[in-house]
Amino acid sequence: MKVVAQRESLAEMVQLAQAVCPGRSARPILENLLLECRDSGGVLMATDLEVGLRLHVPQLEVEVPGTTLLPARTMLALLRELTDEEIRLESQGDRLLVLGEKSEFQFPTPDAMEFPEVPDYQAESYHAFTARNLSEMLRRTEYAVETEGTRFNLGGVYLELGDEKVTAVGTDGRRLACQEGQARRVGGHRPSEDVIIPRRVVEIIQRILSRESDDQEVKLAVEDGKIFVITSSAVVSGRLVDARFPKWCEVFPKAPEKVRVDLPVREFASATRQASIVVDDKNPGILYTFTSGKLVLSGRGASQGESRVELPIGYDGEEAMVRLNQRFILDFLKVLGDEGTFTLKIWSEESPVLAETADGYAYLMMPLVLGSN
Structure with missing residues (x-):
């Protein structure tokens, strides 16, 4: 096999494929990538026997078709350090030759025929x-x-x-x-x-x-x-x-909710992060208290003290309280981005709490016991 590759393009493909390779394996061959080159182009393959990946390698000039194995981590490190725009790859028996304009590297390679099959799929269904x-x-x-x-x-x-x-x-x-x-x-x-x-x-x-x-x-x-x-x-x-x-x-509540309020993502996330600063494993969660016109967030830690943060909201219903895992809340808010609003629904202090957005996203959380602080 003899090919000429654009170094940056090949480095990008190797980095993607290398993420599939196991760090250490009982089968060392899995720590390699299989490069299969035909007249029509090249495909780079990786597998850990649970996940398989096939990547088309762009800007690859195939002079002599063939297959070879690339040592994944070593090859990625080399491609990052080289400054050549183009490099040559040549397989010579059980060795791989990597040639730059003023550099040459040789790597021993296992038999490419022993590399596990990485399935392709010509999808009709x-x-x-x-x-x-x-x-x-x-x-x-x-x-x-x-x-x-x-x-x-x-x-x-x-x-x-x-x-x-x-x-x-x-x-x-x-x-x-x-x-x-x-x-x-x-x-x-x-x-x-x-x-x-x-x-x-x-x-x-x-x-x-x-x-x-x-x-x-x-x-x-x-x-x-x-x-x-x-x-x-x-x-x-x-x-x-x-x-x-x-x-x-079946886990979604069927009865009408007790509290329904629209909340701004950015401001609610900021208030939750502020209230969470004092919280520790011995006193988990943030207490959210909904009253007319405002939401009060309270936290307490065994050694860090207490927190109280107020957030103005458009709510005019009866007072309601719920304690929620702050990490669960922040995980949800993180995938929304900073803009926009979401709707929070509360049934009782012991029932699941539901957060929804207008684009079909729903997030259900089990509350913590109110008296856990």
Whole structure:
């Protein structure tokens, strides 16, 4: 194999692919990237056996087709240090030669034939999203999934795939985030299994989507327990969580709420951060007290003292109090950005609290015990 590559373009692809490689593996070959070059161009592949990634390498001139392995971390470090606009890559038996204008590097490489297959997908049956829509749905739900590994079925973002609408859901049992979005069913795409995308797969998908224009079509397909996300220049594949997702719709309160108030994102986030400064693990949470015309936020710490912050709001109902985990609140506000408002609904001091936006985003939180401070 002999190719000429634009160094910056290749460095960008190697950095993306390297995120899939395991830091240390019982199979050292997985710490490499597979570069497969044909007359039509080159594809860079990475896998850790749970996640697979195929990237089209732009601006690659193939002189002699072939395949070789690239040591992922070493190659990325080298590409960052070189100053050449173009570099040559040549495979010579069990060695890889990297040539700059005034430099030469040789790396021993394992047999490329031993590298695990990284699946491709020629999608005929799929759901079609815009890159922005899919990215936003994942970003607004991924942070709420289970991270401690105690509830396997909550360890990923769940997708409900309809004809024209998709709902993404993430929950760890104490909070639940769900986002509705538009998608188009193509070729009768109806997965038989629950589509629960592991958090690590979501992270790789997000990296790839960040490179696409907002309106670029992205295909999402499920087949044989795997998910495939296909963009104009990449294919991400990953194993789905093999479990049943809980009936998430049933946790939303059905009765009319006691408190309903519209709150400004920026000001509410700032007040919550201020009140949280004194809070510690022994005295968790912020007490939110709603009274006519204002919201009072109170916090207390075992050694840091107390806080009290007032925020003017458009509320004229009866007084209501609820104590909420400040981290849960701030996680929600972070994905909204600073502008705009959201609606907060409270049923009682012991019932779930619901935050909603006008674009189909809902966030449910379990409150803390009022007397915990």
